[in-house]
Amino acid sequence: MSGESLFANTLIASAGALIAGHQIFRNLGNFPGIRSSYYVFPIFASTFGVAVMVLFMARAGYSRPLLLVSFVMTLIWHYVVYFKLQRRQQLFIAVVSLGRAARLFDVPGVN
Secondary structure, three states: OOOOHHHHHHHHHHHHHHHHHHHHHHOOOOOOOOOOHHHHHHHHHHHHHHHHHHHHOOOOOOOOHHHHHHHHHHHHHHHHHHHHHHHOOOOOOOOOOOOHHHHHOOOOOEO
């Protein structure tokens, strides 16, 4: 198998795993109270695992080092972006001022 077809197969598999993982990660982050950073590794490990399984079952040639580098770079990118965006995120809570609700005004980082 030529180097160009190995590169193309790996690029297509990596792009598919990245896009699928990003969609899953983005949809999971919409649920309130979920720490999305806990799910970066499992989501992308599963999507890249499915990509490797598809390549393996199709008997298509692929570059393992390139696929591994794509996986690691995807993890690094998503962790860095998540933690950069999380620092700028400001939470807003609506409170009906009854009972012990006044204590919520003292929570740091929440308006």
